[in-house]
Amino acid sequence: MxxxxxxxxxxxxxxxxxxxxxxxxxxxxxxxxxxxxxxxxxxxxxxxxxxxxxxxxxxxxxxxxxxxxxxxxxxxxxxxxxxxxxxxxxxxxxxxxxxxxxxxxxxxxxxxxxxxxxxxxxxxxxxxxxxxxxxxxxxAGLALTRSGARPGDLLCVGGELGNAAGALPLVLGQRSAEASIAEPLLAHYWSPQPQLALGQALRGKATSALDISDGLLADCGHIAKASSVSLLIERQKLPLSAPLLAFLGDEGARDAALSGGDDYVLAFTLPPAELAPLLADGWPIHVIGCVAPGQGVVLLDAAGQDVTPVIHGYQHFRETL
Amino acid sequence: MxxxxxxxxxxxxxxxxxxxxxxxxxxxxxxxxxxxxxxxxxxxxxxxxxxxxxxxxxxxxxxxxxxxxxxxxxxxxxxxxxxxxxxxxxxxxxxxxxxxxxxxxxxxxxxxxxxxxxxxxxxxxxxxxxxxxxxxxxxAGLALTRSGARPGDLLCVGGELGNAAGALPLVLGQRSAEASIAEPLLAHYWSPQPQLALGQALRGKATSALDISDGLLADCGHIAKASSVSLLIERQKLPLSAPLLAFLGDEGARDAALSGGDDYVLAFTLPPAELAPLLADGWPIHVIGCVAPGQGVVLLDAAGQDVTPVIHGYQHFRETL
Missing domain, CATH: 3.30.1330.10 (PurM-like, N-terminal domain)
Incomplete structure (x- = not known):
């Protein structure tokens, strides 16, 4: 043999x-x-x-x-x-x-x-x-694609962002942290849980969807481009975990959530009327912005100022066909 | 970008x-x-x-x-x-x-x-x-698998064998040959033609099939194992091309056909009654042996003597799951 x-x-x-x-x-x-x-x-x-x-x-x-x-x-x-x-x-x-x-x-x-x-x-x-x-x-006909977002839709994510990016310095041995911080972050990195049930629940409701792998900003750019719309993201609305905030601080955690990648959390757009029934069913949906006419991604701070970074996300030297 | x-x-x-x-x-x-x-x-x-x-x-x-x-x-x-x-x-x-x-x-x-x-x-x-x-x-139900060969079936191949193996020393620059020999062998190596039409024509007729990638002996071993039968191969019946015979001689060409691999020609088993109509339709089918009770592959020379080599084919350090 x-x-x-x-x-x-x-x-x-x-x-x-x-x-x-x-x-x-x-x-x-x-x-x-x-x-x-x-x-x-x-x-x-x-x-x-x-x-x-x-x-x-x-x-x-x-x-x-x-x-x-x-x-x-x-x-x-x-x-x-x-x-x-x-x-x-x-x-x-x-x-x-x-x-x-x-x-x-x-x-x-x-x-x-x-x-x-x-x-x-x-x-x-x-x-x-x-x-x-x-x-x-x-x-047939019910798959969630990237191309159906419409102005007026809400921009949503299916869970906390940035945990895997926060884990990366731990994975690479560049930093250490106490177990109450390291364990949940590392769990997110090593065994992300694909949001299969949420994806199926969004069929016929979400107008676009993808899973966040390259970072929220870069991936929202994919939806914006495929749907020919602009996505407005409110920096203060990003859902962040307590271990990530404890590890990176508020600013660092928000940066990890925006640009870190490897979240494997769903990002999607939803007509406003679809939100309440999904929340009532207990789905972990966080509204982080909305869809507007135009093209591209705009990041807004708590005062509504445009704070969009020039470079979106990490250049992975990787591209999905 | x-x-x-x-x-x-x-x-x-x-x-x-x-x-x-x-x-x-x-x-x-x-x-x-x-x-x-x-x-x-x-x-x-x-x-x-x-x-x-x-x-x-x-x-x-x-x-x-x-x-x-x-x-x-x-x-x-x-x-x-x-x-x-x-x-x-x-x-x-x-x-x-x-x-x-x-x-x-x-x-x-x-x-x-x-x-x-x-x-x-x-x-x-x-x-x-x-x-x-x-x-x-x-x-559904008509895919050709490896597991249906029955004693009494004919063992067939869909074309000449060994051309790609013959081309290998040319590809690796170990040997050279005049264009009339090199070109057809290299064409077989670099652009094998998947026998899609033949495969579809064999639906409901062939009892087992695969494409020869590891060499005829090794691949017939896969059919023999999956079907729990013995395959008898007649060495003198192997279809060989004129360029291969000119390049490697009769013995070398037969060895290339048996063990060389990379043919991407179909090998299959066929109840005898199925043969004539397929030949009448012009399919390039060569009978090279038959299926018998038992287990494994037996190579027979022109006198009917068992000349099965001890080691079947090249160990590819590769395995299809």
């Missing part, structure tokens, strides 16, 4: 590789087969994480397994899709059985949490990188 | 990124959306090519573009699927505009030839590698 056949066995043995909803044929043939119910469409997204670029190497492979899948599944949440399956293309320089087993365990934990089954992929020798492609289903 | 946004523009501008059959939403949102007709299933396959492992670096980016997609689409052919779309995850150490443009042109040429549209992906910084995920549709 070749070394890479051993790898295959690690992943094929994971509970998340044992089939599931919509999976007509899983690991082991030339293709996997997915069944899509009549009236629904298949949503697809691909994300690559490269060692030394998108994650530190070495790092805890269990946490990497969780994070690599969560990041990809978050794109399904952003479309309002119901998750079905994923493929994994793993490139690794060596076959380290312990590393692989723990990576597979982390992947499996997040897969079961998100309800996706591993249906195939490829394992190759080379510098460490991971490409995950995720699949979901969504009723 | 960031460098990677420039890359996105290269690919988004390619004709193959302008939509097509089944593509409800293409490049530019959190997910692409595919429509799958009622009664059909979605076939999915992922392949990674790493520089220095699966292709020489540097190499002609146009040819790499063709080859990287053809290799992936060939898995759709092996399932009898009708091709729809693909995603590209490109990791590159630098943004070389000329290289990217020529890679995109090669990719586009093969995409239009195969009838697949580029619907998304990811571009990241790191050591050069390419992960392509391809999507096709196939009527």
């Amino acid at each position: 070749g070394e890479f056949e051993l790898i295959r066995k690690y992943f094929a043995a994971a509970p998340c590789a044992q089939g599931g909803e919509g999976i007509a044929l899983g690991i082991g043939d030339d293709c996997a087969l997915l069944a899509v119910p009549p009236g629904e469409q298949l949503a697809i997204s691909t994300d690559t994480l490269v060692a030394g670029v998108h994650f530190a190497d070495p790092c805890d492979p269990f946490l990497l397994g969780q994070r690599s899948l969560a990041v990809a599944v978050s794109d399904l949440a952003a479309m309002g899709a119901h998750p079905l399956a994923f493929t994994l293309a793993l490139t690794t320089p060596t076959v380290d059985a312990d590393w692989l087993q723990r990576y597979a365990q982390g992947l499996n934990t997040m897969a079961l949490s998100c309800g996706v089954g591993l249906v195939g992929g490829d394992t190759t020798r080379g510098p460490l990188s991971l490409t995950l492609t995720v699949f979901g289903r969504v009723p | 960031g460098e990677f946004e420039l890359i996105r523009k290269y690919f988004a501008a390619a004709p193959c990124a302008q939509g097509g059959e089944g593509i409800a939403l293409g490049i530019g949102d959190d997910c692409a959306l595919l429509a799958v007709p009622p009664g059909e299933q979605l076939a999915i396959s992922t392949d990674t090519l790493v520089a220095g492992v699966h292709f020489a670096d540097p190499c002609d980016p146009f040819l790499l573009g063709q080859r990287s997609l053809a290799v992936a689409v060939s898995d759709l052919a092996a399932m009898g699927a009708h091709p729809l779309a693909f995603t590209l995850a490109l990791t590159t150490p630098t943004v070389d505009a000329d290289w990217l443009q020529r890679y995109a042109q090669g990719l586009n040429t093969m995409a239009l030839s195969c009838g697949v549209g580029l619907v998304g992906g990811d571009t990241t910084r790191g050591p050069l590698s390419l992960t392509l995920t391809v999507f096709g549709r196939v009527p």
Whole structure:
């Protein structure tokens, strides 16, 4: 048995590789087969994480397994899709059985949490990188896109911002913090929770949506461009966690929320009449601004002054096709 | 505009990124959306090519573009699927505009030839590698799998074998040959033609199928294992091209056909009654052996003697999940 056949066995043995909803044929043939119910469409997204670029190497492979899948599944949440399956293309320089087993365990934990089954992929020798492609289903015509925001809509997010960016100096060992601060921030970084239920609840209600990966300002720029509108963000309305405020202070926390990235929280636009019923149902929705005619993103301070920074967000040397 | 946004523009501008059959939403949102007709299933396959492992670096980016997609689409052919779309995850150490443009042109040429549209992906910084995920549709229950071969079936291939393996010393600059030999072999290596039409013609007829990527012996081993049968291969019946025979001689050509890999020709099993009508329709089918009870692959010489080599095929340090 070749070394890479051993790898295959690690992943094929994971509970998340044992089939599931919509999976007509899983690991082991030339293709996997997915069944899509009549009236629904298949949503697809691909994300690559490269060692030394998108994650530190070495790092805890269990946490990497969780994070690599969560990041990809978050794109399904952003479309309002119901998750079905994923493929994994793993490139690794060596076959380290312990590393692989723990990576597979982390992947499996997040897969079961998100309800996706591993249906195939490829394992190759080379510098460490991971490409995950995720699949979901969504009723035809109801997917949440970036292009439907209209002037007068509210600009909303689905939870606290900036926690993952706050965790980054801890992840990189540049700073330390007491456990009551470090643990919640690191949890947000290593195992973000894709907002799948919220995305599905927003179908037919939100006029646009995406998941925040590049930072709120940069990602709102994507909605503004796709919808040909202007998004006004009120700096004082950003939802911030107590650990982030304790760690970075008020100004630092707001900067992390605006430009930090890696939140994997949904940002979306909502006609005002849609807000109250969603809040009544208990969805964690924070209004942070509104949609106006024009083009681009404008950041307003508490006095209503334009304090938009010149450069939006971190230049990732990364671009989603 | 960031460098990677420039890359996105290269690919988004390619004709193959302008939509097509089944593509409800293409490049530019959190997910692409595919429509799958009622009664059909979605076939999915992922392949990674790493520089220095699966292709020489540097190499002609146009040819790499063709080859990287053809290799992936060939898995759709092996399932009898009708091709729809693909995603590209490109990791590159630098943004070389000329290289990217020529890679995109090669990719586009093969995409239009195969009838697949580029619907998304990811571009990241790191050591050069390419992960392509391809999507096709196939009527539910009619996909060609590896697991249905039955004793008494004929073992067939869809064309000449060993040409790409014969080309390898030319690709690596280890040998040279006159143009009448080199050109057809190199064409087979750099732009294999996925046997999509043949795969679809075999639906409901072939009892098992795959595309030969690891070498005939190794890949027949996959069918034998999945179907719990023995496959008998007659060494004298292997279809070989005149350039390959001229380049490697009879023995060398047969070895290349058995163990070389990279053919991307279909291998399949067929009840004898199915053969004549397919041949009458002009399909390029070569019978190279048969299916017997037992387990594994047996290679027979012209005298019917067992000449099975101990090691089947090249150990790729690669495994499809």
